[in-house]
Amino acid sequence: MAKDGLVSTELAKKFATEKDSPYTRWVRDEGLDIISAHYVPNLRTVELQAWARRGGSGVFINHDASRTSNDCYVCEIPAAGTLAPQRQLYEEMILVLDGQGSTTVWNDAGAKVSFEWGTGAIFAIPLNTWHQHFNGSGGKPARFVAVTNLPPVLNLYDDVEFVFNSSYDFTERFAGEPDYFTSKGEQKGLLLETNFVADAVSLPLIAAKERGAGGGHIRFAMARGSMNSHISQFPPATYKKAHRHGPGAHVIILSGEGFSLMWPEGEEPQRYDWQPGCMIVPPNMWYHQHFNTGPDPARYLAFKHEGVSLRNAQGVPKAWISQRIGGDQIDYADESSSVRTLFAKALAEHGLAPKMDDVYQAELADLPPKPE
Numbered sequence: 001m002a003k004d005g006l007v008s009t010e011l012a013k014k015f016a017t018e019k020d021s022p023y024t025r026w027v028r029d030e031g032l033d034i035i036s037a038h039y040v041p042n043l044r045t046v047e048l049q050a051w052a053r054r055g056g057s058g059v060f061i062n063h064d065a066s067r068t069s070n071d072c073y074v075c076e077i078p079a080a081g082t083l084a085p086q087r088q089l090y091e092e093m094i095l096v097l098d099g100q101g102s103t104t105v106w107n108d109a110g111a112k113v114s115f116e117w118g119t120g121a122i123f124a125i126p127l128n129t130w131h132q133h134f135n136g137s138g139g140k141p142a143r144f145v146a147v148t149n150l151p152p153v154l155n156l157y158d159d160v161e162f163v164f165n166s167s168y169d170f171t172e173r174f175a176g177e178p179d180y181f182t183s184k185g186e187q188k189g190l191l192l193e194t195n196f197v198a199d200a201v202s203l204p205l206i207a208a209k210e211r212g213a214g215g216g217h218i219r220f221a222m223a224r225g226s227m228n229s230h231i232s233q234f235p236p237a238t239y240k241k242a243h244r245h246g247p248g249a250h251v252i253i254l255s256g257e258g259f260s261l262m263w264p265e266g267e268e269p270q271r272y273d274w275q276p277g278c279m280i281v282p283p284n285m286w287y288h289q290h291f292n293t294g295p296d297p298a299r300y301l302a303f304k305h306e307g308v309s310l311r312n313a314q315g316v317p318k319a320w321i322s323q324r325i326g327g328d329q330i331d332y333a334d335e336s337s338s339v340r341t342l343f344a345k346a347l348a349e350h351g352l353a354p355k356m357d358d359v360y361q362a363e364l365a366d367l368p369p370k371p372e
Helices: 009-014 021-030 151-159 158-164 339-347 355-362
Strands: 049-051 058-061 070-079 090-100 102-106 113-117 123-124 130-136 142-150 186-188 191-193 216-221 228-234 250-255 258-263 270-274 287-292 298-303
Touching: 021 151, 070 130, 090 298, 123 151, 130 142, 142 250, 258 339, 287 298, 287 339
Parallel strands: 191 216
Antiparallel strands: 049 058, 058 070, 070 142, 090 123, 090 142, 102 113, 102 130, 186 191, 216 228, 228 298, 250 298, 258 270, 258 287
16 A cells, blocks of 8 residues: 655644644534545444534545545434535535435525435535425434535635625526426436436446446536536446546445455555445545446446546546556556456355456457557
8 A cells, every 4th residue: 555655743743734724624613523534334334423503413534635625424314303404605416325305405596496315316405505404204314425525615715604604696506496306317428417316226327338347337417516426337246447536536335245446556456345335435546446246236326526537638537548548547458467366266255256258358349559
């Protein structure tokens, strides 16, 4: 693994006042901790703290490598409870982990719009709209995970009152449309423009052979925001191509079982086992690769800031482009031989064998030549 680059106490003291930020101070003032980790075994069981201002409980999960681009938090609404209304001058995308309930969204210029959600639903909060979440169950809490671009916004303005109490309505993003949070959407290539997905686990996907393993993929543009997200799925006994990109992609496992490898260039990969509810957050420009070792398809959701999607001149993410021609994806033909050995061993422990021969062969048709 990459070294932490720790220096002497004397040098560290010279930068002590720069370690803190308006964002980290705000989290602390909310009475919450930040879990500084790029791997969380289960978001459904991660320990939360009382969040007095919002009327629920929560915790932030945000390692140093993504803390300036976006953040993540897990929040729980008590049984038969509600969270306090809030408006915010930043974007937010939400995945419901457990439970059922409803959300009401409004601004100062339009009518209130309410919609219901259940486990597996995805939706986004339009910029600077008032919103309030309600738990529809009187017997158990509802829990969700959210990713926002609060850190750069709060660090820029350093004014909590401005970020959480500005009256401007972005009516081009939300104007009280009664059908705003329906499941309708317009498909444009891999991109689905929608503001609500009822069930991320069962949503139909589009074939995306470029990422390997013969899997499916779909990308989202939600609430007319600048943040993005996508769902990927790949078959049993297969694995995706390794790739890298910028910081802050929060990969949440929706179904299946397996493991991921993550490593910075020049270092040995570290293995992280996963199942539904697990989250992996690759640090900036670390390679990562996902492996399905179970009998069922594996599906994950990635919430991320657009800044992670380094693109070529045609607008294609470099994480989809072979390193042979200047991209950030490692072709199967160029991966370490240890990858296939490790995968075969992991499958054998489940009584399975790799189903990658056809995938390796299919790659050859479009494989760019190696550079001189």
